[in-house]
Amino acid sequence: MPLLRLVPDGTKIPFLRGRHLGLALSAVLSLASLMLAIYPGLNWGIDFKGGVVLEVRTLAPADFPAMRAAIAEAGVGGASLQQFGSPAEVLVRMEAQADEAAQQRAVAAVRAALEGAIPGARVVRVEAVGSRVSAELFVAGMTALAMALLAILLYIWFRFEWQFAVGAVVTLVLDVTKAVGFLALTGIEFDLATVAALLTIIGYSVNDKVVVYDRMRENLRKYKTMPLRELMDLSINETLSRTLGTSATTVLTVLPLALLTTGSVEGFAWTMLFGIVVGTSSSIFIASPIVLLLGEHRLRRGVEVQPASFG
């Protein structure tokens, strides 16, 4: 016998009773997130903004004034220094230069200046993204997000009913906007890795929704007279143990990543953790109420839903 039980048998929590509050709260949070993304705004990484990042390691704790002086002497303006990890690790950032050639000259100048002026300083990472490339990467990232949502909308429409598809995608948009707000609040860099995190959150969250919807579809067939709201509550409760269990195992794998890595993967991991929490709660409180709103009269008109036939 297993030692622990996540959700006791026969749990019946009337989640849908709080549906209006849940939806309103979610909408407000998402709106607030969007506002945070505009002001104070996202911390744009060089993937999307263009620019240069150099990671420098020194033997002794880094001497910031000496480093600043060396960079200034190299004739490169607009560089900012920031401690990164240990005191002997420094991140040098520069805005995107006028063109790619100027950017390359700046990289070479700063690298030479730092390695020359600070004994034992090593440039261990250089990332330089031209402004045209960064614009393209941004468009590609946003396209990926949009296409993923579209593909999911179509697939769920095909496998379930349109109410489910719309419910899932609206919930996903609410999830993703909150994650964007999280990025704005924490100052985690918004770059390709974070877009990967947003896409993974979408994948993870929709996975969760599909499990609940799947159970609803099954219950719609099984209990032909049960009111839709009651049926949804039943479905959520029946899948609750699984919803929480999978969230837990996923958190357990992402948490070490967040704690042990640095840089963009760390940002990815924290964003992901936030997304798991949001995605799990939206599976319980948001996704079903939306379907209920859309389908109160349509899904149950004395006829059962026609699910795509399956084994």
Place this chain on the structure above:
Amino acid sequence: MMYFAPWKIASILGGILLALVLAVPSFVPKERLGPAAEWLPWRQIQLGLDLRGGSYLLLEVDMAAVIRERLDNLADGARTRLRGAGIGYTNLGATERAVTLRLTDPSRTPEALRLLRELANPITTGMGAQQPDLEVSAAPDGLVTLALSEPQLREKATQAVQQSIEIIRRRIDETGVVDPLIARQGANRILVQLPGVQDPERIKQLIGKTARMTFHLLDETADVTARTPPPGVMFLEGDRGRGGQPERYAVRRRVEVDGANLTDARAGQNPQTGEWVVNFSFDSIGTRRFAEVTRNNVGRPFAIVLDDKVITAPVIREPITQGRGQISGTFTAASANDLAVLLRAGALPAPLAVVEERTVGPELGADAIRAGMVALAIGFVLVVAWMLLFYGLFGAFAVLALLVNMVLLLAVLSLMEATLTLPGIAGILLTLGMAVDANILINERIREEVGRGRTPLNAMEAGFKRAYATILDSNLTTLFAMAMLYAFGSGPVRGFAVTISVGILCSMFSAIVFVRLVMVQWYRGRRPARLPV
């Protein structure tokens, strides 16, 4: 559903065993394996530059320069041909995509068109047909247009990129970088990956030079202080102008000998002065042209022009017929050697710009691997503990499935010779968390079915059957999101999409097929009256 024919059991176990063997090359060095290395399909997971250290450069071919050069050549050719035929014209000039001129005598238009059409180069279109790269047309008032058209420009771009790749490869090979990857990306970009290169400055310098060397006569009558050069002449600066005012030369546009006709170039030292020089030799065409020019122009200066800079312009003392020559300038050992490398590799068809650079030092890469592996180990232990605590024996089955899933994942990645990046390791970790989802679904379902009073075998059967559709639907939607990430993402992020997609696909086998097999065998052995759920 809950019965496995012996051949099925054998093929499932055989498949897992095969996967184990296929994953071996990624983890065991070839020498350690001895004779087995001979018959194993030796495909390994590659480490990405972010893990092994190295430099990633994205170069862009300056297409505007390619077009400008072609237009310049066209204008030059038009001038020579029309003059040769004695056809008068005015306003010869190049616009963005075309060369235009106006014939003074419109009645000679047909003749002019025939001559100008000869300037076209044939290009091969997608259908394999030959087509001129030029459209020559005339308006009734004598305005003649030589236009490069869109598909032909695209063909030109392809050619320029292909040629550039070839030349970059030759230049990089000279530097001794191991396993460089040079590939086309998009319409006019070239991706260069240099494993192990921590400071790519020298390579960027080598790649960044067009290295087009040409030999020109000087126009000794021209006034180099004038603002605009006379027709057919260009003002170029000398290369030695470091410190002082650079010297200015009036160089005739006509290329007497082209560096493309070089067969070899080596750095050397002048035995008398100890000065560094570059010795070169020509092929037969170059030798003949060089001999001809030097014979006819003894006593006059002859300019060696590299990338629009005059390196040197010595006076021809005697005809040079052996096809060998020497460039002296202000060389150091390193710069003479670099120039020799560039000349041997050939000129780029157009300038290249580094539009994206990502360089990671090996120590940072090693740190990343360490962090990734420790996170992987901790994540694995935590998931195993969770599954055992919450699902008991069936949780242990899920852990077995997780191990099988890892073996399959590594085998597939090895077979694909996939590149493992730090985001890729994150993908494997996430796969761990999400792969057990299938088992959780099945176990929860079985628990429910038991709760509804089904017999153990019945409950297991119903659990698998019901969970199956759910697993399929939920995993497919995740795969959609990852497919989009792969399609639109770039660099290490793609590694994430690959590992997580492969991981999810493998988990469908390990969680559904393998676990069912284990449960069935366990049930047949024990015949429990109650399921331990």
